[in-house]
Structures are given as C-alpha cells and as structure tokens.
Amino acid sequence: MQVFHDAATQVQCQSIMDWKQSGRPVVGYTCSYTPGEIFHAADILPVRLRGIETDGMEVGDTYFGPFICSFPKCILQLAGKGKFSFLDGAIITPGCDGMRRLDECWRKAGEDFKGIVPDYFYYFDVPHKSEDHGMSWYMDEINALIEGVERHFQVNITMDKISAAICEFNKGRRLLAEIEDLRAKDDVVVSGTDVFAATVAGTVMPREEYTEALTAWVAELKKQITSLSRGKKRVLLIGSVSDEIDLFQLIEDTGKAIIVGENLCFGIRYEGCEIPETGDPLSALASHYLGSSVCPRMYGKYKERLQLLKDRINHSKAEGVIMQNIRFCDLHGAENALFKRDLEAMGIPCLRVEREYGPHIDAGRMKLRINAFLERIDARKNPQRRRA
C-alpha cells in the first residue's frame, strides 16, 4: 500500500525517478482523454500531470487570469518551479477552458523560466461529441499523436504493441473493478483513501510495476475481515478533478464516514472500465476514451451521467453524496446543482461544496460542512434523534 501512497502524494515519486534513471522517456498528460496505452506501447512512461505539493501560486497567477480554477494554475506553478523537469514531453488537451489554456501559459512561462517546457509539447484536440464525425476526428487525432510520438522519440508503435498495452492496462482495470465489488459489501474492508491512492498511483506508475503491486494488494484485501464501515455513513464523492488524498482523508478522518465510491476524473470512473482486447486497437481506444466519457464537457449527456451516478449509488449502497467543485469549475459546479435536485428528489442526501484545489486552506470550513452533512444523514436515518 505504501508504494501507492508514495506515488499518489509525491510529484517526483520513486517509481517515476527509477524509470527515468533507466534512460527511458516520460511524457506527461493533462486529461483522461489521452490514451496512456500509446505511450506504453512505445516504452514511454505516461504520467498524468498533477498539482499537488504546491506551496505558492506566484507562477500560476502570473500567466493565468484571476478567474481560473486552481488546478491548472497549480500544474503551471509546479512546471515553473522545475518540479516537472523529469518530463520529456507533455500533452495538453482541451478538457475545459482552464486546462486548454495551460498550453499557452506553459509555453509563455517558458520564455521567462528557461527549460521548463519539455521538448515534445503537443496539443491533443479532443472533440466534444462522440457521434460519427466527432469519433472520426478523435481517431485522426490519435493517429497524429502516434505519428508525432514516433517521429520525436524515434520509436515504432505497432498495432500489436498497442494491443499488448491494452491487455496490460486491462489487468489493472479488472483489479480495480474487484476492489469496487469489495467496497460494495456491507462490511467494507478498505478505506476510500487507500483505494483512491491506489487509483491515482495507476496514473503515474509504470504499468507492469503497478499491476504487480495492485495484484498483491487486492489479494491481501480479500483476506481482510475487519470491517471499516460499521457505524459509519457510506458516502460517494463526486465532482471536479481531484487527485488529492487529503480530501479523502478529510472526510474519513471525521470517523463518521467511509467513502465507498467516487465519480472523479482521477478515480475508478475511467480506470475501472475494460477496453476490448480484440479487433482494431485504435477503434477500441477511441470508443473507450471518447465514446464512454462521462465528463460534463460532453454537453447534452446529463441524463447518461445521472444514470451512471445512480448505478454507482446503488452498487456501493451509498447513503449520501458529497459533490465538490473547485471554484471557477462551472462544468461540475452547475451539474452538481442538477444532480442534487434529482438525487434529493429520490431521497438521497447530497452536499454541494465549493473549494480550492491544492493546499487545503479551507480545511476547517470543509470539515464543518462535512460533519453537518453526516449529521443530516444520521438524523434522516434516526428521526427520533433529530427530534431530541
């Protein structure tokens, strides 16, 4: 478990540094629409870029305007401080307006902070729809990405290698799905914090190493019998991008709740779904990464996302949903309002909370609201306590 926590809480974690020391390249990417399998097939380590460990915002605030979410700002801050010096390449995706502007801000910051822009800096243009022409555009983008990676890194990415990469990634996905089943039991033997750490670790660790560690951990979990969920509220955490273990800890450290599932960009939402291992591997990647996307940037698909949320609530037997959004993240902020309206109407208590990403400067306020929410669930379950 420690290896996952190390990978999830340190930008320059040991796994990345070991890989780097072996002389192989590392490419960072900003969004879940980037197929990591392509890089794995080229013996390049794909690392999802994160903004943890920031202790200031002077670089982020210099290039981004004031009304921008703190997640891309934190990434830029780390880039400006040289924390991503291990990167040989970076892929920027128009996941949302803030994230896509990381392209310009990072490049422009590179004019002032020499050497912070990796040699291979690529804009991966992901459409906002998965219908025929959207899918076709995305396929073209994948092909262009492959060509670009081959040319820059002098590698040969064959379809066989991509298929093998899909199989390797799927091993991890199956294991994460097994963990989801464990979390769905009445007696949950694993904390949400640990599961999330393991999931986030999967976005930065070399895949074979990750699969091996995850296999061992799942086997260990299956032997566990001590329930961590007795007397605690089962909650689901959803909303804006988060890779912050602290946020999970904040909720579980109340001692009154256990996170039994999440619907987050870094979470099992994507990592827990398998990709077909037969047929055209590129079509399979496109169908998975674009076609099954449940991000609110895919406008007009609210009902599908609501259904997915309901399924997750049912599967995990969640008693309440905590909906967070980073300030200025309107996509999740507005959608959380609709989720709350619809889920509360079904009798599922929901908490909407706006926050900042990164250092938890408002941890006290968050804790207060989470505690109040957990009491609300409690009062709902035990009406006589509410009357008292």
Added chain:
Amino acid sequence: MRPEIREYNYDWLMGSTLKAAAAVPSGSKKETEQTYRYIPNYRKVAETFYSAGEPGVLALKLLATYFQNILTAHDRGKPIAATTFCNSPVLLYAMDVVPATFEILTALGGVLWKRGMFDYMDYCCEIGMTETSCSSQRGAMGAVMSGLFESIDFVVCDTPGVCDTNANAFAFVSEYLNKPFFQLNYPSSIGDDRSQNYHVDDYKAMIRFIETQTGKKLDYDRLAEALTEVDRQDALIADLEDMLLLKPMPIPPLFNLALYCGRFCFSGHPEYTRLLESLVRSARQRVSDGVPGLTSGKENLRVFMCYIDHYTVDMNFYNYLEERGIALTGSILTRNFRDNNKYTEDMPGSSYGINLSSPEAMLDTVAQMNARLPMVRSIRGPYDRPGMWLEESLALAKITQADCVIYNGTPGCRNTWGMVKPFARDMERHGYPTHIMYDDAFDDRVESWPGTRERLDEFFHIRGLL
C-alpha cells in the same frame, strides 16, 4: 428574486418599452421633449439613440421587432430556440424558428434598464447555477428559467471547445427546463480542409435536429433567399468596415453596437438590411461633409476593443467614448470575416464566401459563415496560432490604426481569462499599449461604472494616450 420583478415578464417589459421608444421620434421635437419628462430613467438611453438620427431610430425599431417576434412566436405557430450570439440566426429563420439570443437579451437589459439584469442573474444562482458562470447568459437565462419569458422550445448552442461557460449555461437551461438540446462543436483549428469538413458534418447534424424539433424539412429556396440577403448585408458591412479605417473615422461608437447587434438578431433579414443602409448613408454623409463620427468633432484617440464592449446602464460606455473624443475602431464582434474584406487577405482560411449554386454549396456556405462568427472563429485554439486571436487582433489594430487595445469581458469568460495576460504582453511587444479591464461587461456590481471609467482614464493618462 424580488417580488416586484415578478410583476412583468422580461420580454414583454422590454418589448413594450422598445416599441414605445422607437415610436417617440415619429412625433414632433416638442413631443419628444415632453416625453422625456415622463421617462426620467430612460432619458439618457433614448437621447443617445435619437441623437444618432435615422440609424438610431431604426436600431430601436429592429430591437423592438426582435422582442415582438419572440412575444408572438407561439401565436404564429413558430417555435422559439434559445441560442447564442455566435450562432447565426440565418438558418433558424430559414427553418421558421424564432431565436432568443441570450447574450443580446442580457446586454439590452443592461444598457436600457436602470436596475440591470441583476435579479435574473441572481435567480440562476438561487437555483444552483454557479455564480462564477458568465453573466452574459445568466441575465436572460434567469428570466427564462423563472418563467418570466416566453417558454423556449429547444436549445441550440455552438460554443463547446471555445467557451465552456457559454455551452455549460445552455446545457443547464436545457436540463433544468427539460428541453431538447443540440451543440455545434468546433475543433481548435480553422481554415484547413479537415476543420471545414467537420463544420459541415456538424452543421448537417444540427439541421437534422431542428427538422426533428419543428417537423419541417429545411426549405432550400428559403435558405437561398436568406443567404442572398446576407450577401447584400455583407457588402454594406464591408463599406462600413472600410470607413472604420478612415482617419478621422466617420462612424460613431454607437454604430458599432448597432452593426453587430443587428447581425446577431436579424442576419439574412430585410430588417437588418434597412438598418445597414441607413448606417452606411449616415457615415458616407459624414465623409462627404468631412465630419468625424464623434459628436465632439475631434478624434483624440483610436481604440480597438479586442474582445467585447461594455454594456453598462444608460449606454454609459458609448457616451464616455464620445465625451473623451475616442473613436471606436470596433471589437471582436464587429467584423464578419467575409472574403471581400481586406483584413482577411493576410489570414488564409479566415474568411467565408457565399455560394448558392446547390443545396450542398449553401450548406457549406452557412456552416463556414457560422464558424467565423465572433469568438468561435479566433478564440477556438491557442491564441498565438495562425488565424487565432493574436494574429486577428494585430491585423485589425494595425489596419484600423488603433492607438491602443483594450480587453473587456466578464469574469465568467474562462477561455480568455485563461490567457489574456500573456496575450496582452504579446500585444505590448508589438507596440500596442494594452489595458485589461477587470470589470464585468454585463454586471456593474463587479465593478461600478464610475470605477471602470476611472481606470480607463488612468490607463489613457499613464500611457500618455490622452
């Protein structure tokens, strides 16, 4: 929402006001003066429009008609589509659909109404929309979602990938009111074959969606008529755009607003052609008289608004420019990027042409035209790529001989606030003093108009411009 706001529907209130305002100048000068006594809250706005002469009155009439169309749509058996300013209404009109363009509806309430659109904006937040979302949609949206507007029948937007907050607002309305939704989607590039083909495919999907909603097939004869009118309008716009290059400039600041507001409301409609003809006539008269567009008669400075204007109450922004003798060389909203404009020559792939030779050609025309509307054209990709915001702003600032560049938007505008600082730095490097306004073009509560005015004065003074 305050109870008194619920007394009248926003569209009825604004439509009636504009209808009455447009009729006032039909009387004698004395009657007009008498009317002012009864409309103290509207006097400044009315005077601004009336003093512009025929174009001002025609602009008021056009806006009044826009509201009347919405108010009578359902009685006439026409559906209402909630849409955005960067989605051309040409196709909607050709398919017998009445557009309700949120940003226009919000801006009009802002400039015409003392109380602004604040209550409607806040209503959106009351029901869960984020307060950080764009005010340009939130005003009209609040009226629509609170039931103080004709009910909309479906939603069509075209900003995913260009402006998330815009697209997100329309998606929210659609879900909140349970109305069908369609999004046009633009890639980050423009002008190349791949992007052009994507525009057409997506546009065809939009037509299928509207056909499903209306139960009617697209009538290509009607579309041809509308595009013929657009062709006529583009020629008039080109004349006006040419005159924006003259020094001193014969175009009053208010004409800019009339030009783009008319286009967003009535592109392809004779109503807009009449307004344009009047704007051109009036400007030409000034050229032949050797009189600048500014009423002061002296052009002290030429300003290019690289994004949008300021829609504060009483037309204060436009009046401020008049007072200071500042000629407005346009904003991102002014230009249409038709292929007959000189500024498009240096930007390959930036323009569209009109071809009515076949249904396919017409679809291509309207798709490419739509893709070149403000914001979706040049803010879709990284700002320093060819054909994008920096190149466009530099080309326009240069050709119009602007002395400085001003950015004005809204805090909700994530797509520009994400890079306006490096953009401004690049503009400065090219020799243009560039000012970033931290106000909200639609919401004076973010920064009061006196505060904004002071900051503008400060910029002009410190940079030695005025």
